[in-house]
Amino acid sequence: MAQPNGVYITRPALPPLDEVIVHLERIWETHKLTNNGPMAQALEEQLCDSLGLTHLTLTSNCTLGLIAALRALDVRGEVITTPFSFVATANAIVMAGATPVFADIDPDSLNLSPRTVAESITERTSAIVAVHSYGHPCDIEGLQAIADEHGIPLIFDAAHCFGARLHDRSLLDFGTCSVVSFHATKVFNTFEGGAVITRDPAIKKKVDRLINHGIDDEINAPEIGLNAKMSEFHAAIGLAQLPYVSNDIARRGALVARYLDALKEIEGLCPVRPIPEHLVPNNYMFPILVDAAYPLSRDELFERLKRDGIFARMYFFPLISDLPSFRDMASAARDTLPVAGDTADRILCLPLFPDLELKAQDRIIDLLRAP
Numbered sequence: 001m002a003q004p005n006g007v008y009i010t011r012p013a014l015p016p017l018d019e020v021i022v023h024l025e026r027i028w029e030t031h032k033l034t035n036n037g038p039m040a041q042a043l044e045e046q047l048c049d050s051l052g053l054t055h056l057t058l059t060s061n062c063t064l065g066l067i068a069a070l071r072a073l074d075v076r077g078e079v080i081t082t083p084f085s086f087v088a089t090a091n092a093i094v095m096a097g098a099t100p101v102f103a104d105i106d107p108d109s110l111n112l113s114p115r116t117v118a119e120s121i122t123e124r125t126s127a128i129v130a131v132h133s134y135g136h137p138c139d140i141e142g143l144q145a146i147a148d149e150h151g152i153p154l155i156f157d158a159a160h161c162f163g164a165r166l167h168d169r170s171l172l173d174f175g176t177c178s179v180v181s182f183h184a185t186k187v188f189n190t191f192e193g194g195a196v197i198t199r200d201p202a203i204k205k206k207v208d209r210l211i212n213h214g215i216d217d218e219i220n221a222p223e224i225g226l227n228a229k230m231s232e233f234h235a236a237i238g239l240a241q242l243p244y245v246s247n248d249i250a251r252r253g254a255l256v257a258r259y260l261d262a263l264k265e266i267e268g269l270c271p272v273r274p275i276p277e278h279l280v281p282n283n284y285m286f287p288i289l290v291d292a293a294y295p296l297s298r299d300e301l302f303e304r305l306k307r308d309g310i311f312a313r314m315y316f317f318p319l320i321s322d323l324p325s326f327r328d329m330a331s332a333a334r335d336t337l338p339v340a341g342d343t344a345d346r347i348l349c350l351p352l353f354p355d356l357e358l359k360a361q362d363r364i365i366d367l368l369r370a371p
């Protein structure tokens with residue numbers, strides 16, 4: 001497909017329309033539009049089967065899934081989290097009634113560092129919310145050891161992680177809970193959507209209730225809840241997308257290999273590539289760090305690419321802890337978050353999506369070579 005007017009950071013994948021229509025016809029036959037109808041049930045089952053997960057609750061998006069997971073685990077007080085993420089991570093903590101405490105990231109994985117988490121724990125800490133940024137895994141064992149030592153839950157904002165596997169297990173299958181996003185911009189999309197994943201049936205039951213107004217049945221509403229259900233329409237999109245996602249991931253992988261190859265020759269541009277052993281990556285994004293050895297700063301490179309219609313993304317920038325809602329918190333001070341600060345100032349994600357044309361990618365690479 002021609003991409004004449006600019007190359008954006010991503011271009012959502014869509015399944016063939018006639019395959020969507022087949023699912024929509026079922027909805028028009030049954031008149032079941034939401035509330036865990038047959039489409040949602042089928043998608044839940046297919047996701048569990050194909051990813052090898054125990055329990056999964058579909059949600060209307062990842063943010064509401066995170067809020068429901070935090071409420072299900074009765075998280076209050078302080079929650080240690082990363083400033084190097086999309087703002088939804090910290091927003092969800094606040095919306096769930098807790099206070100984020102930012103801890104610095106590890107310079108290799110760019111994820112929450114177990115060392116800084118351990119230093120930030122107080123008697124008020126009630127949970128750790130870590131992010132596997134770009135689908136690159138956190139030091140799961142290190143974080144889990146701290147969570148276990150203090151008897152607190154470890155929740156992964158696994159928004160980026162669909163399709164990634166670690167030690168032959170889905171990256172969604174770690175921690176007390178993981179929450180994934182099916183937003184338009186992610187590896188697998190239902191336009192808007194998400195899911196909460198857990199191995200604990202009691203947590204699954206709580207999340208199911210919380211995303212449906214806290215009600216059990218027509219006359220019993222034992223707790224306050226949300227409406228965070230996935231509609232049948234969105235589930236139908238998911239059913240139509242699912243057969244194509246592994247092919248999409250493979251195409252992303254081929255483009256990543258070409259970027260990596262090209263970057264070997266470009267001084268000052270370093271791929272963020274902490275691919276640990278035993279990771280099968282999902283190639284969600286292609287982040288690079290712009291070093292002093294490169295002729296342009298990150299901001300200049302971003303603008304240079306934009307001048308030629310290439311829309312890269314400074315992701316994650318700014319840090320959550322630099323945003324007006326969070327910057328006055330004690331843990332938000334830049335000098336306590338040196339790695340996150342330096343990373344946010346040098347990070348740039350290059351366009352990457354399954355149908356990115358090789359010609360367009362070559363144009364991007366040429367610009368990086370000779371800005």
Ligand SMILES: *Cc1c(COP(=O)(O)O)cnc(C)c1O
Pocket residue numbers: 061062063064085086088089131157159160180181182183193194
């Ligand atoms: C996309 C994203 C979210 C939010 O997902 P939604 O499904 O849009 O609510 C949360 N955290 C991170 C790290 C994300 O990238």
